[in-house]
Amino acid sequence: MEEEKQKKDIFETIWDFLASVKLAIAVFIILALSSIIGTIVEQQAEPAKNIALLAKFFGDSAAPTVYNVFAKLGFMDMYRSWWFVSFLVMFSVNLIVCTLDRFPKTLRLVKTPLRPLAENVVRTLPVKKEIKLKTSLKTAKDEFLNSLNSSGYHVLESNEDDSVQLYSQKGRYARFGVYVVHLSIILILLGAIIGARFGFGGFLNLPEGQVSDVAFMGEGKTIPLGFSVKCNWYETRYYEGMDTPQEFQSELAVIENGKEVMRKVIEVNSPLTYKGITFYQASYGMVPNAVGYFMLTVTPNGGQPHTLQLRPMESFDIPGTGIRGTIVNFSPALTQDRRTGALTTYSEAMVNPAVAIEFQIPSQEKFTGWILKRYPGTGALPGGHSVRFDDYWGVEYTGLQVSKDPGVWLIYLASIVMAVGLYVAFFISHKKVWINLAHEAPGGKGPVRITVGGSTSRNRLAFEKELEHLVSKASHAIEGRSKK
Amino acid sequence: MNSSTFFDISAGAYIAAMIVYIIYLVTRNKNVGLAATAVTGFGFAAQTIAFIIRWVVSYDFWLTSNPASGFVEALLRAAPLRNLYESLVFFVWSLILIHLLIEFRYKNRSLGAFVTPIAALALLFTDISGTTKEIQPLVPALQSNWLLFHVLLSFLGYAAFGVSFGAAAAYIITATESKREKTYIFWSLIIGIFLIILVAMGIDFMSLSAAERKELIQSHFLKATFRSSSGGVVAASWIIALAFIFVLWQFGLGLKKVLNSLAVTPQMLEEIEYKSIAIGFPLFTLGGLLMGAIWANSAWGKYWSWDPKETWSLITWFVYALYLHARFVGGWRGKRVAILAVIGFVAVIFTYLGVNLVLSGLHSYGSG
Ligand code: HEM
Numbered sequence: 001m002e003e004e005k006q007k008k009d010i011f012e013t014i015w016d017f018l019a020s021v022k023l024a025i026a027v028f029i030i031l032a033l034s035s036i037i038g039t040i041v042e043q044q045a046e047p048a049k050n051i052a053l054l055a056k057f058f059g060d061s062a063a064p065t066v067y068n069v070f071a072k073l074g075f076m077d078m079y080r081s082w083w084f085v086s087f088l089v090m091f092s093v094n095l096i097v098c099t100l101d102r103f104p105k106t107l108r109l110v111k112t113p114l115r116p117l118a119e120n121v122v123r124t125l126p127v128k129k130e131i132k133l134k135t136s137l138k139t140a141k142d143e144f145l146n147s148l149n150s151s152g153y154h155v156l157e158s159n160e161d162d163s164v165q166l167y168s169q170k171g172r173y174a175r176f177g178v179y180v181v182h183l184s185i186i187l188i189l190l191g192a193i194i195g196a197r198f199g200f201g202g203f204l205n206l207p208e209g210q211v212s213d214v215a216f217m218g219e220g221k222t223i224p225l226g227f228s229v230k231c232n233w234y235e236t237r238y239y240e241g242m243d244t245p246q247e248f249q250s251e252l253a254v255i256e257n258g259k260e261v262m263r264k265v266i267e268v269n270s271p272l273t274y275k276g277i278t279f280y281q282a283s284y285g286m287v288p289n290a291v292g293y294f295m296l297t298v299t300p301n302g303g304q305p306h307t308l309q310l311r312p313m314e315s316f317d318i319p320g321t322g323i324r325g326t327i328v329n330f331s332p333a334l335t336q337d338r339r340t341g342a343l344t345t346y347s348e349a350m351v352n353p354a355v356a357i358e359f360q361i362p363s364q365e366k367f368t369g370w371i372l373k374r375y376p377g378t379g380a381l382p383g384g385h386s387v388r389f390d391d392y393w394g395v396e397y398t399g400l401q402v403s404k405d406p407g408v409w410l411i412y413l414a415s416i417v418m419a420v421g422l423y424v425a426f427f428i429s430h431k432k433v434w435i436n437l438a439h440e441a442p443g444g445k446g447p448v449r450i451t452v453g454g455s456t457s458r459n460r461l462a463f464e465k466e467l468e469h470l471v472s473k474a475s476h477a478i479e480g481r482s483k484k
Numbered sequence: 485m486n487s488s489t490f491f492d493i494s495a496g497a498y499i500a501a502m503i504v505y506i507i508y509l510v511t512r513n514k515n516v517g518l519a520a521t522a523v524t525g526f527g528f529a530a531q532t533i534a535f536i537i538r539w540v541v542s543y544d545f546w547l548t549s550n551p552a553s554g555f556v557e558a559l560l561r562a563a564p565l566r567n568l569y570e571s572l573v574f575f576v577w578s579l580i581l582i583h584l585l586i587e588f589r590y591k592n593r594s595l596g597a598f599v600t601p602i603a604a605l606a607l608l609f610t611d612i613s614g615t616t617k618e619i620q621p622l623v624p625a626l627q628s629n630w631l632l633f634h635v636l637l638s639f640l641g642y643a644a645f646g647v648s649f650g651a652a653a654a655y656i657i658t659a660t661e662s663k664r665e666k667t668y669i670f671w672s673l674i675i676g677i678f679l680i681i682l683v684a685m686g687i688d689f690m691s692l693s694a695a696e697r698k699e700l701i702q703s704h705f706l707k708a709t710f711r712s713s714s715g716g717v718v719a720a721s722w723i724i725a726l727a728f729i730f731v732l733w734q735f736g737l738g739l740k741k742v743l744n745s746l747a748v749t750p751q752m753l754e755e756i757e758y759k760s761i762a763i764g765f766p767l768f769t770l771g772g773l774l775m776g777a778i779w780a781n782s783a784w785g786k787y788w789s790w791d792p793k794e795t796w797s798l799i800t801w802f803v804y805a806l807y808l809h810a811r812f813v814g815g816w817r818g819k820r821v822a823i824l825a826v827i828g829f830v831a832v833i834f835t836y837l838g839v840n841l842v843l844s845g846l847h848s849y850g851s852g
Contacts, residue, residue, distance in 0.1 A: 039792035422766040
């Protein structure tokens with residue numbers, strides 16, 4: 001017997017510890033403070049970076065040693081370190097145990113029916129008011145009942161010989177608001193666990209025109225997609241007259257069993273999802289040493305446009321004009337030097353692509369002109385003919401973030417749950433109002449003494465105003481009636 | 485007139501309001517109080533007009549580069565909440581709005597002397613930080629409705645936290661009995677550091693050429709004072725700063741008498757402090773954390789990646805969660821929770837500015 005009691009005590013002690021808000025406060029502080037470390041030390045970075053950072057604080061000679069100590073403590077990948085994760089687990093356990101501990105009490109509180117109170121107890125409630133009116137008990141009761149009902153209170157009454165009590169409440173389910181908020185936090189943690197366990201995050205740099213059936217995870221690890229994805233084209237669109245990107249776009253096609261099953265132009269903020277795997281527009285770049293195709297549209301004056309696809313140094317004709325062009329040069333980012341006026345390339349990226357074409361026009365001398373993709377006016381030829389430079393295709397790749405997160409729907413669900421919970425917890429309160437009505441003198445004589453008292457789970461000031469309003473509304477109505 | 489004219493009018497009005505509110509605290513003259521509210525309301529009206537004009541201009545700007553865009557899309561993309569400058573200005577607008585509502589509701593003007601300085605400092609900050617005020621084209625990652633609501637709600641939340649900070653700062657004063665109390669020393673330190681950093685940035689600003697000012701935050705932050713290359717300047721800066729904090733500590737308590745004589749009760753301040761957090765917390769949770777995460781997921785394919793900005797939002801959130809639990813369940817009251825309200829807002833500022841100023845500076849190790 002003795003031993004059993006002791007055991008139970010230990011269990012209870014542990015339970016109380018895990019359910020305590022003191023522990024919650026401690027864990028909040030620990031999580032907040034330790035998270036700071038991870039924002040100072042760069043996470044998952046190359047050692048050299050953080051050694052340089054530490055040298056600012058500890059000096060060049062001590063930095064490597066400090067780095068090693070920090071690395072041992074897990075600071076370099078802190079949010080995944082065993083101790084940080086342990087605190088997160090502690091946090092969840094605390095939240096769950098605390099909820100299990102308190103929920104039954106709240107449930108009882110909500111379920112317990114409201115009881116009438118003695119008049120002198122009503123006077124001691126946190127919010128109270130007392131008035132006297134010359135009227136009958138019945139009129140006073142009716143009007144206060146009306147007033148309570150129209151404010152949304154659920155009213156009960158108890159009648160005695162010389163007095164009546166109206167006792168009422170509303171918003172008792174608001175007491176569950178905090179539990180809804182806490183539940184949503186558990187859902188988020190659950191969603192995160194599912195994502196970490198069953199999802200992946202990888203990347204894929206896919207050149208224009210190429211197909212892949214895997215994504216990459218770093219260190220050469222690959223993840224099979226279960227289907228193939230093809231990049232039809234990649235393009236950066238710029239704001240007119242500026243080098244500020246307006247949109248990064250790629251057209252992707254999903255190929256399964258040799259058939260194209262889906263095609264979509266993706267942008268930042270508008271990914272493609274197929275069979276739970278999502279492709280995000282994350283970056284872009286030039287494929288080293290790639291030779292692509294020049295995509296041109298030529299239009300004879302008044303004639304039909306023709307699209308062409310040409311290799312470097314290839315030639316083409318503008319139909320019906322005798323004009324012949326040869327592609328002789330390319331620049332990904334052409335500009336004119338402000339001082340010398342010479343044409344130069346100012347970036348490796350395709351910021352302002354331009355193609356140089358050598359034109360041979362009958363009975364004229366050969367000349368070479370640059371045609372810029374972003375400025376179609378540069379392709380106007382004598383005689384009203386034109387050449388448009390649509391793209392230098394096959395030299396860029398699109399950088400895709402490839403991820404699968406089967407837990408993400410839980411995160412979305414939890415967001416909604418949390419929004420509802422926060423609303424209920426903060427903006428709805430559980431209010432109780434008792435109104436005692438009694439004649440001043442025994443035997444139904446004298447004015448009616450009205451004693452109002454109430455309590456609220458939050459927003460006391462607003463509750464005071466509400467009661468004030470409720471009482472004045474009823475007493476006006478009563479006075480109005482007695483005048484008639 | 486364009487939006488910057490109206491904006492300058494409102495900035496002037498807020499600074500004037502701050503002065504009038506302080507005069508009101510000192511003279512306790514009713515008419516002065518009325519004037520303070522009038523000036524604030526005038527500034528608020530001017531800023532609202534500035535905000536609308538800027539929105540309309542951005543709307544036209546968006547349509548010229550995206551002619552295919554529909555009305556609603558263009559309207560959302562044009563919302564002037566897109567960079568540091570615009571968001572700080574919106575913060576000020578929300579702060580003043582909440583402040584006016586509180587003034588109306590509590591029929592007491594004295595909080596103005598604590599809230600208008602936050603507004604004035606934020607405006608001053610937009611000037612001295614050298615952030616660009618031009619209407620900029622929206623880069624691809626920012627073209628998202630989630631992001632818009634994320635910014636909108638976060639800043640409303642930050643403004644509510646700002647009010648709670650003002651109330652908590654005033655509360656600590658009214659509840660202080662002696663200058664030796666730790667909470668009061670803490671108060672002097674925090675308020676002192678705030679003012680010192682702003683003054684130091686003002687000195688940075690004045691010591692720089694117009695072109696360099698654009699980079700104040702990235703490369704010249706506090707270089708004219710605490711981080712100067714001259715040891716003498718650094719030493720002098722520290723001495724002056726410490727002296728300033730000492731003076732603040734020595735005379736700050738004088739505010740208590742003033743507040744008392746204006747019928748500002750500690751209960752009222754505590755209630756405003758709590759109420760603002762009760763409004764700010766849901767807004768920040770929803771807008772700051774959840775919508776931020778949803779936006780990140782739709783743009784980058786990851787709703788949470790522990791980057792410094794996200795982590796600091798989480799830290800801020802923990803501080804306010806701590807406030808709520810300590811108060812409601814732990815039974816903490818008074819100065820102890822007021823300190824949490826102050827720390828919470830310090831975390832807000834750090835989340836918004838410090839992460840960009842301090843941490844990115846640390847991480848750009850090449851340019852040191
Ligand atoms: C960051 C995570 C958390 C959030 C966002 C959160 C949110 C909330 C909110 C909004 C309230 C209502 C406060 C009010 O009435 O003003 C609340 C109450 C409460 N929380 Fe949390 N909470 C969190 C974590 C925890 C943890 C870990 C515990 C563990 C002990 C806990 C225990 C409680 C308790 C006991 C209450 C009071 C419930 C009642 O009134 O009956 N919370 N929480």
